[in-house]
Amino acid sequence: MADKNQTILDFITEYNSKAITPMHMPGHKRNIAAANYLTALGGGYDYTEIDGLDDLHDADGIIKDAMDKAASLWHSKKTFFIVNGSTCGILSGIRCATSYGDSVLVARNCHKAVYHAIELCGLHPYFIAPAVDDSFEIYSSIDPVEIEKALLAHPSIRLVILTSPTYEGVISDINSISAIAHSYHIPVLVDEAHGSHLDHCDYFNGGAVNGGGDIVIQSLHKTLPSLTQTALAHINGNLISSSDFAYELGIFETSSPSYLLMSSIDGCVNLISKQGRLLFDNWKCNLQEFDNSMRKIKKLKILCHGEDSINNHTCLYKFDRSKIVISTKDTNLSGTALMHILRNNYKIELEMASNTYAIAMTGLLERPESLDILSRALLAIDQDCKAILSSAALSVPPIPPMKTTITKALSCKGSIVPANKAVGKVIGEYVWAYPPGIPLIVPGEVITADFLQCVDNYYKSGIPLKKTFSNNYNGFHVVEL
Numbered sequence: 301m302a303d304k305n306q307t308i309l310d311f312i313t314e315y316n317s318k319a320i321t322p323m324h325m326p327g328h329k330r331n332i333a334a335a336n337y338l339t340a341l342g343g344g345y346d347y348t349e350i351d352g353l354d355d356l357h358d359a360d361g362i363i364k365d366a367m368d369k370a371a372s373l374w375h376s377k378k379t380f381f382i383v384n385g386s387t388c389g390i391l392s393g394i395r396c397a398t399s400y401g402d403s404v405l406v407a408r409n410c411h412k413a414v415y416h417a418i419e420l421c422g423l424h425p426y427f428i429a430p431a432v433d434d435s436f437e438i439y440s441s442i443d444p445v446e447i448e449k450a451l452l453a454h455p456s457i458r459l460v461i462l463t464s465p466t467y468e469g470v471i472s473d474i475n476s477i478s479a480i481a482h483s484y485h486i487p488v489l490v491d492e493a494h495g496s497h498l499d500h501c502d503y504f505n506g507g508a509v510n511g512g513g514d515i516v517i518q519s520l521h522k523t524l525p526s527l528t529q530t531a532l533a534h535i536n537g538n539l540i541s542s543s544d545f546a547y548e549l550g551i552f553e554t555s556s557p558s559y560l561l562m563s564s565i566d567g568c569v570n571l572i573s574k575q576g577r578l579l580f581d582n583w584k585c586n587l588q589e590f591d592n593s594m595r596k597i598k599k600l601k602i603l604c605h606g607e608d609s610i611n612n613h614t615c616l617y618k619f620d621r622s623k624i625v626i627s628t629k630d631t632n633l634s635g636t637a638l639m640h641i642l643r644n645n646y647k648i649e650l651e652m653a654s655n656t657y658a659i660a661m662t663g664l665l666e667r668p669e670s671l672d673i674l675s676r677a678l679l680a681i682d683q684d685c686k687a688i689l690s691s692a693a694l695s696v697p698p699i700p701p702m703k704t705t706i707t708k709a710l711s712c713k714g715s716i717v718p719a720n721k722a723v724g725k726v727i728g729e730y731v732w733a734y735p736p737g738i739p740l741i742v743p744g745e746v747i748t749a750d751f752l753q754c755v756d757n758y759y760k761s762g763i764p765l766k767k768t769f770s771n772n773y774n775g776f777h778v779v780e781l
């Protein structure tokens with residue numbers, strides 16, 4: 301009988317001590333002395349589905365027990381471990397909740413994984429654009445009223461897809477959105493890639509599992525102590541079948557899942573179960589200290605930290621206080637300049653920077669001294685920079701009109717046209733800044749003057765845009781329908 305409290309790592313550690321001859325994959329045979337780069341990478345713990353180690357794709361042993369523990373920690377009906385990132389969970393979730401060609405309601409500020417799922421599933425997206433917060437030039441929360449309006453206007457919609465929290469920490473009212481969607485028997489998929497730390501303590505709340513999301517996808521590695529690529533999918537309610545979701549994981553997820561990654565998810569779940577209260581309290585205290593120190597900031601602005609509060613942002617439902625979003629908008633610095641100063645003068649590496657803001661991400665195992673170093677640096681930079689009167693720049697174009705589906709546009713013949721001849725043409729490629737990976741335009745949409753203006757603003761501020769097919773700044777891949 302397997303010991304239900306044994307973690308995957310415990311099992312492997314014990315197994316390693318038995319000196320069993322491994323006549324199976326992986327090919328390194330855990331002979332890490334002969335390939336010593338594997339020592340630092342944990343190669344001695346890199347296993348395959350041997351007796352006792354269960355099978356991620358048909359779990360009924362140690363992996364199932366580990367996933368059940370995660371489900372009870374997050375209070376979900378069923379939780380799946382994922383080793384291909386939230387990307388894999390999003391692809392699986394969207395395909396599981398729709399049939400080919402269905403209509404879906406999609407928040408425009410979704411990650412590219414959502415767009416790729418739409419493309420693969422031949423879906424017809426109705427977009428909903430959250431209001432843009434003018435002071436920080438970021439998308440704010442999705443208004444539940446807009447969800448209801450869209451569901452009423454388009455009865456063919458089969459799934460609601462949104463991101464909460466966003467990369468910038470903006471949380472939407474998942475309780476209200478789920479209640480509305482459920483009243484039409486429509487499930488809600490929440491990309492909670494940035495929110496696996498929500499609802500484990502009162503300081504970080506607004507999580508989507510508690511809020512009634514039917515499929516909630518989380519990247520553990522973004523804020524919690526787990527290896528990169530690890531994610532969870534939580535299935536709730538009665539609108540989504542767990543076995544349908546498992547079928548999709550069988551398509552999108554590797555058939556050779558890494559036990560290093562699974563052990564890391566399991567370890568993370570155990571750490572939170574056993575020491576979560578203390579760790580979350582420490583994180584909260586460190587952030588509160590940071591918050592207080594930011595009250596002295598005069599020219600830079602930190603979203604919902606220091607003197608800034610959620611009351612200044614009427615379209616924000618909630619904010620994830622683990623995120624530090626620093627606006628440089630009213631100063632002579634750009635977000636990217638701030639990032640360079642922090643890197644070069646203070647040895648601080650940020651998560652990302654755009655023209656008018658930069659993001660510092662914190663995590664459950666944040667060292668108190670890191671926030672102290674950051675706050676001292678920000679105070680010094682704030683003293684040195686100059687206040688200016690900012691002018692509004694177009695950072696997100698209004699959603700361009702859609703002529704055909706993403707899938708159809710990508711299958712059409714196309715050519716590159718210069719920007720000055722592109723207005724009115726149907727684009728056959730995505731254009732986005734990465735991070736955050738939110739498209740400015742998607743295949744099938746019509747190129748507008750606003751879109752071109754926005755592209756120009758990005759280039760002028762030195763932020764590279766990614767395009768699927770055309771590499772040059774001056775041209776776009778357009779298609780004939």
Ligand SMILES: Cc1ncc(COP(=O)(O)O)c(C=O)c1O
Nearest residue numbers: 384385386387411463491493519
């Ligand atoms: C909002 C959002 N969703 C999904 C993803 C994809 O997550 P992963 O990299 O774990 O596949 C990201 C990645 O940055 C993201 O920012």
